[in-house]
Amino acid sequence: KKPPLLISACLAGKNCRYDASSATLSCLAELREHYELIEVCPEQLGGLLTPRPCTELVKERVLTKDALDFTEQFLSGAKKALLIAQLQACNIALLMERSPSCGSHTVYDGTFSGTLIEGEGVFAHLLRQMGFAIYTAQTIEVLMKANTAWCESEPR
Numbered sequence: 641k642k643p644p645l646l647i648s649a650c651l652a653g654k655n656c657r658y659d660a661s662s663a664t665l666s667c668l669a670e671l672r673e674h675y676e677l678i679e680v681c682p683e684q685l686g687g688l689l690t691p692r693p694c695t696e697l698v699k700e701r702v703l704t705k706d707a708l709d710f711t712e713q714f715l716s717g718a719k720k721a722l723l724i725a726q727l728q729a730c731n732i733a734l735l736m737e738r739s740p741s742c743g744s745h746t747v748y749d750g751t752f753s754g755t756l757i758e759g760e761g762v763f764a765h766l767l768r769q770m771g772f773a774i775y776t777a778q779t780i781e782v783l784m785k786a787n788t789a790w791c792e793s794e795p796r
């Protein structure tokens with residue numbers, strides 16, 4: 641049985657980014673061979689449409705450039721996506737970097753000037769609090785190695 645892996649839906653080919661684009665991983669097929677992918681887009685789960693306004697984290701809030709506040713939708717979507725993962729006993733996630741939801745190491749700085757800073761989005765923050773191991777496109781090789789170790793430790 642393949643282990644479950646929570647994945648940002650845009651990395652898995654879904655056109656769910658704010659501008660209705662995706663960020664499909666080149667190694668998606670290989671990933672599917674090793675993991676049961678659980679694709680979630682927390683922003684869509686929070687009720688936001690696609691396309692939708694670009695948002696950034698500004699202190700504790702998620703705002704558009706015009707200061708529209710989407711924090712509640714982001715929090716609600718993150719909780720729903722977490723529940724989906726928990727129902728499948730999943731505690732590993734592969735998340736899209738830089739997103740105000742899924743970014744786990746880098747996010748935009750809230751000035752809408754394209755400036756990146758260290759930080760994490762609403763969903764990544766919740767997953768980390770819940771003890772998930774979080775990977776990104778930059779650490780997929782580590783994720784694959786973790787999977788091999790998991791397979792080898794399974795009784796035959």
Ligand code: SF4
Pocket residue numbers: 647648649650651656657658680681682683684736739741742743
């Ligand atoms: Fe991708 Fe996450 Fe943004 Fe949805 S919320 S588009 S899954 S980065």
